[in-house]
Amino acid sequence: MTTTNQAAELSHLNQHGEANMVDVTEKAMTSRTATAQGFISMNNETFELITTGKHKKGDVFAVARIAGIQAAKKCSDLIPLCHPLMLSKVQVDFTTDSENKQVKVTSLCRLTGQTGVEMEALTAVSVACLTLFDMCKAADPAMEIHGIKVLTKEGGKSGQWQASS
Amino acid sequence: MTTTNQAAELSHLNQHGEANMVDVTEKAMTSRTATAQGFISMNNETFELITTGKHKKGDVFAVARIAGIQAAKKCSDLIPLCHPLMLSKVQVDFTTDSENKQVKVTSLCRLTGQTGVEMEALTAVSVACLTLFDMCKAADPAMEIHGIKVLTKEGGKSGQWQASS
Amino acid sequence: MTTTNQAAELSHLNQHGEANMVDVTEKAMTSRTATAQGFISMNNETFELITTGKHKKGDVFAVARIAGIQAAKKCSDLIPLCHPLMLSKVQVDFTTDSENKQVKVTSLCRLTGQTGVEMEALTAVSVACLTLFDMCKAADPAMEIHGIKVLTKEGGKSGQWQASS
Amino acid sequence: MTTTNQAAELSHLNQHGEANMVDVTEKAMTSRTATAQGFISMNNETFELITTGKHKKGDVFAVARIAGIQAAKKCSDLIPLCHPLMLSKVQVDFTTDSENKQVKVTSLCRLTGQTGVEMEALTAVSVACLTLFDMCKAADPAMEIHGIKVLTKEGGKSGQWQASS
Amino acid sequence: MTTTNQAAELSHLNQHGEANMVDVTEKAMTSRTATAQGFISMNNETFELITTGKHKKGDVFAVARIAGIQAAKKCSDLIPLCHPLMLSKVQVDFTTDSENKQVKVTSLCRLTGQTGVEMEALTAVSVACLTLFDMCKAADPAMEIHGIKVLTKEGGKSGQWQASS
Amino acid sequence: MTTTNQAAELSHLNQHGEANMVDVTEKAMTSRTATAQGFISMNNETFELITTGKHKKGDVFAVARIAGIQAAKKCSDLIPLCHPLMLSKVQVDFTTDSENKQVKVTSLCRLTGQTGVEMEALTAVSVACLTLFDMCKAADPAMEIHGIKVLTKEGGKSGQWQASS
Numbered sequence: 001m002t003t004t005n006q007a008a009e010l011s012h013l014n015q016h017g018e019a020n021m022v023d024v025t026e027k028a029m030t031s032r033t034a035t036a037q038g039f040i041s042m043n044n045e046t047f048e049l050i051t052t053g054k055h056k057k058g059d060v061f062a063v064a065r066i067a068g069i070q071a072a073k074k075c076s077d078l079i080p081l082c083h084p085l086m087l088s089k090v091q092v093d094f095t096t097d098s099e100n101k102q103v104k105v106t107s108l109c110r111l112t113g114q115t116g117v118e119m120e121a122l123t124a125v126s127v128a129c130l131t132l133f134d135m136c137k138a139a140d141p142a143m144e145i146h147g148i149k150v151l152t153k154e155g156g157k158s159g160q161w162q163a164s165s
Numbered sequence: 166m167t168t169t170n171q172a173a174e175l176s177h178l179n180q181h182g183e184a185n186m187v188d189v190t191e192k193a194m195t196s197r198t199a200t201a202q203g204f205i206s207m208n209n210e211t212f213e214l215i216t217t218g219k220h221k222k223g224d225v226f227a228v229a230r231i232a233g234i235q236a237a238k239k240c241s242d243l244i245p246l247c248h249p250l251m252l253s254k255v256q257v258d259f260t261t262d263s264e265n266k267q268v269k270v271t272s273l274c275r276l277t278g279q280t281g282v283e284m285e286a287l288t289a290v291s292v293a294c295l296t297l298f299d300m301c302k303a304a305d306p307a308m309e310i311h312g313i314k315v316l317t318k319e320g321g322k323s324g325q326w327q328a329s330s
Numbered sequence: 331m332t333t334t335n336q337a338a339e340l341s342h343l344n345q346h347g348e349a350n351m352v353d354v355t356e357k358a359m360t361s362r363t364a365t366a367q368g369f370i371s372m373n374n375e376t377f378e379l380i381t382t383g384k385h386k387k388g389d390v391f392a393v394a395r396i397a398g399i400q401a402a403k404k405c406s407d408l409i410p411l412c413h414p415l416m417l418s419k420v421q422v423d424f425t426t427d428s429e430n431k432q433v434k435v436t437s438l439c440r441l442t443g444q445t446g447v448e449m450e451a452l453t454a455v456s457v458a459c460l461t462l463f464d465m466c467k468a469a470d471p472a473m474e475i476h477g478i479k480v481l482t483k484e485g486g487k488s489g490q491w492q493a494s495s
Numbered sequence: 496m497t498t499t500n501q502a503a504e505l506s507h508l509n510q511h512g513e514a515n516m517v518d519v520t521e522k523a524m525t526s527r528t529a530t531a532q533g534f535i536s537m538n539n540e541t542f543e544l545i546t547t548g549k550h551k552k553g554d555v556f557a558v559a560r561i562a563g564i565q566a567a568k569k570c571s572d573l574i575p576l577c578h579p580l581m582l583s584k585v586q587v588d589f590t591t592d593s594e595n596k597q598v599k600v601t602s603l604c605r606l607t608g609q610t611g612v613e614m615e616a617l618t619a620v621s622v623a624c625l626t627l628f629d630m631c632k633a634a635d636p637a638m639e640i641h642g643i644k645v646l647t648k649e650g651g652k653s654g655q656w657q658a659s660s
Numbered sequence: 661m662t663t664t665n666q667a668a669e670l671s672h673l674n675q676h677g678e679a680n681m682v683d684v685t686e687k688a689m690t691s692r693t694a695t696a697q698g699f700i701s702m703n704n705e706t707f708e709l710i711t712t713g714k715h716k717k718g719d720v721f722a723v724a725r726i727a728g729i730q731a732a733k734k735c736s737d738l739i740p741l742c743h744p745l746m747l748s749k750v751q752v753d754f755t756t757d758s759e760n761k762q763v764k765v766t767s768l769c770r771l772t773g774q775t776g777v778e779m780e781a782l783t784a785v786s787v788a789c790l791t792l793f794d795m796c797k798a799a800d801p802a803m804e805i806h807g808i809k810v811l812t813k814e815g816g817k818s819g820q821w822q823a824s825s
Numbered sequence: 826m827t828t829t830n831q832a833a834e835l836s837h838l839n840q841h842g843e844a845n846m847v848d849v850t851e852k853a854m855t856s857r858t859a860t861a862q863g864f865i866s867m868n869n870e871t872f873e874l875i876t877t878g879k880h881k882k883g884d885v886f887a888v889a890r891i892a893g894i895q896a897a898k899k900c901s902d903l904i905p906l907c908h909p910l911m912l913s914k915v916q917v918d919f920t921t922d923s924e925n926k927q928v929k930v931t932s933l934c935r936l937t938g939q940t941g942v943e944m945e946a947l948t949a950v951s952v953a954c955l956t957l958f959d960m961c962k963a964a965d966p967a968m969e970i971h972g973i974k975v976l977t978k979e980g981g982k983s984g985q986w987q988a989s990s
Binding site for chain 6: 031061062065066069070073074085086087088089090091110111112
C-alpha cells in the first residue's frame, strides 16, 4: 500500500509511526564529509559594528566559531535520533556580505564512520548563527537566521550529493 | 569617538573587543517571556509523508517538540555568553503550511529572572527544525530552514518588544 | 466530558495530547523536600563481596553515592519535561540487607523553589542503583533493581505527602 | 586468600578497593547487543488515562521513548566507570499490561565495540520509566518502578547470556 | 574528641566519612564574588608565537577565554559536591609575562545566591589554562600549569577574604 | 617568512590566526597512552585531616578519583578544539607527601585512536585537584594547585615522549 511505502521512506519512524534510531551496526566504515551553510541578516548599523572599524578584530566571529565547533560535537545530544559520532574534523567559517548586510556561515564536518555527518554540519551552522544573534541582539533584536541547508555530502553508500544551486 | 560608541552597543564585547558576559547581578528579577519562530520547507512528497495518511499521528512532531524543549534548557551550554537560567515554561508548537510545503515552528520561553529569554526561544526553534530535518532527510536532503527570528519579548527594563511584520 | 477531564489530570499533556511543560512561573518559592528509595538485589556471593571482608571499605558505595548525587543535578537534562532546578541539598545513603541479599538506596533532595523535587530524588536512587549494578555485574549479571518509589514530599501547595507502607 | 580472589571478581575495584575503570584497549571489536526490561505500575485510574480514550495517541510514550534513547547515549556520563561508547542502535518499546496496571519497558542497545552494552540498555529502561513517572505523577504519586534487569547479552568473549525466567 | 572535631571542619564529609553535599537551603541569598588566578609557563619560542608577530591578534586567547567562561557554568557538573548555581557574571582575562615566559589567567565569578563561587572561578582558570596548553602543545609539550588559587572572596556569612601575597 | 612558519607550528590556528580543529581523519589508529601529574598543597591541619585519624578511610580521595575519571571523558566538551575520543582506560591515583603537605595526583589515559590523549590526562588531574580543593576549602581556603604537566606520551607518529625531570 502506498502509505506504508511512503512511511518506509521516513527511516526515523518504524511501521507504527514510532521514533526509530536507524541501526547502522552493519554499515561500512567509510570517510564521510558534509558541508552546510546558513545566514544571519541584520540592520546596517549592526553589520557595520561587527565588520568595520576598531573592533573588526574583536572576538565576535571567534566566539561564534567556537560555539559552532562545540555544537557539532554535541549533535547527538541535541537531536534525539542521531548516533554518537567521533568527528575527526569540524570547521566553521564566516563571510561578510556587505551588500545584503548579512553574514554567511559555512561548516564542514568529517569522520571515518558508519553514518553521514550532515546533521553535525547543520548544527554547527545553526549554533554559530545563534551565537552571532546573541552577540548582536542588543544592537538589533530583529535579526533573521535563514538559508540553513546542506551544501554537499560525500562518502557512504549514497556517494556524492550536492545541493542544486 | 564614534567607533568606541558603536562598540559599546555590542554589549558582548568589552572595550578591547574581547568576549564579555554581561553582568546581570544587579538587574531586577522580573517575569520575562519571549516567543520565536522558524520554518522548514521540504519537497511535496516529504511534506505529505509527515502531514497526511496513516502516519500523521506518528512521532515526528513529538520528537521535534521534545528536542526543542530540551535545547531551550541547554541554551547556556550552547551559546557561550548566555547566562544559566531556570526556565519555568518552555512550549514548542508546529503548524503545517500545505500551500508552501513547510512547517512553522513557534516557541515560548518564560521565567522570573534577571535576563531575557529570547536566545532560549530561538534555540528551541532552531533545534526543533534541525530535528525535523533529521527525521525527514532520507526523503529530502535538500530541505531548508529559514525565517528564524524573535516574535515578541516581554518583561525587564526594555519592556514589550514586537517584531514588525 | 470525561475524557477531557481525565486528560486534564495528566498535567504533562495539553488538550491535544501533546507534551506540555507545566508553567510554574506564578508558583510561590517555598522550601521543598522529597525522599525516595530503591533496591538492588544480587546473589549471595556478590552481596558478600561488597559488604564483608577486606573490601567492605572499598569505593563501591562511594562511587554509587557520587553517581546518584550527580544524577540528581542532571535530572532536567534526562527527563524532558522537568524544569531546571537549583538543588540546595542532595543526599544518597545505602543500607545493606543481609537477609534478602539486597542493598537499599535512599535519597533526599531539597531546595527553595517553585516545583517539587521528587523526580530528582528518584533519579538519584535510580542512577545509584545502576552504578551498583555496573560495579557488580562481572560477579552477577542477573541482579535486579526494584522498589523505586517516592517516600515523602514536603512543601508547595499540596503540602506533606507520604507513601503508604 | 579467599578475600583477594573475591575482590578480583569485582573488576571495578583494584587491589586496594579503589574505583577502577577496566582497561579494554586490547579487547577485540565485536558486534554486541544487550536487551533489558523494567516496569512501572500505577493505580487503575492513571493506567486508564494513558492507555485508553482520546489521549491514547498522546505523546506519553513518545516522550518516554525519546528520553530512554537519549539516556542510553549519556550512559558513560551517568555511570562513572562506564566507557564512552558509540551506540549504533538504541530501541525502546512499551507494552501495556492491563491486568496488572503496569507498563513494561524494553530496550535494545547495539554496537561494534570493545565492551558490552547492558548498562546502556538498563539506563534506557530506567530513564524511560522515570519519564513515565514524571508524566503521570500528578495523577498518581505512589507509582513504583520495578523489575529492572538485563534480559540478554550477545557478543564479546563471554558470548551469549540470557536471564533465567 | 579531636578527630571528630577535625572531621567537622571537612564540611564535605559526614560523621561517617562519607561524601556530603552541604545543605544551603537556609542560607541567605547574598551577592557573592570570587576571583582566582593561574599560570601556564612555556618555552621561549612558544611564548613568542602567541604574543608577538602577525598572529598576536589570533584566536588563542579568545578560545581560552570562551572555554574558561563555559567551564565556570559547568562547575557543578565537574565537581561532585558543588551546588548548581546561576552565575550572573563570569570574566576571564589574560596577562602575558615576557620575563617568565608565562601567561597569567585571572577569573571573576559573581552571583546572588546561597553559596560562594570560588570553585567556579578556579574551574574557569583551570580550563582556560588547559585550553592554552591544548593550543600550544604542538610547539611545546613540556608546558606547566601552576599557581592556581583563590585571590579574593566577597559576600556570604564569612564576608571578605583575601589571599595573603 | 618567519612569522608564517611559526604560525604553522601552532596547529590549532589556521593561516589567518583563526581557531582550527586539526583534521585527524587520515591518521592511523594506534594505541596511545598519556600520563600526567599535578599537586595540591595545603596547610598542615588540613593535610592531617585528610590523611590521618578516623577519616583517612573517608570518601575524600574516592570522590576526587571519580571526578577525575569523569572529567577525562568530558575533555572534548571542555576544551574547544579537542576531538571526541573513546577512552578505553582512565586511571587516577593519589600520593600523599607529608613533608610538603601536598597531595600528588597522577593520571593515565589510553585508547586506540587517531589522536593523543594528553589533554584527557591533564583534564583528569586538574579536575581531581579542583575536587580536593572543594572538599577541603572550608578548612583551608588558601590551598594552591601546581605542577600540572604531562609526564609521558606513547603511540602515534611522534612515538615516545617523556618529560625531563
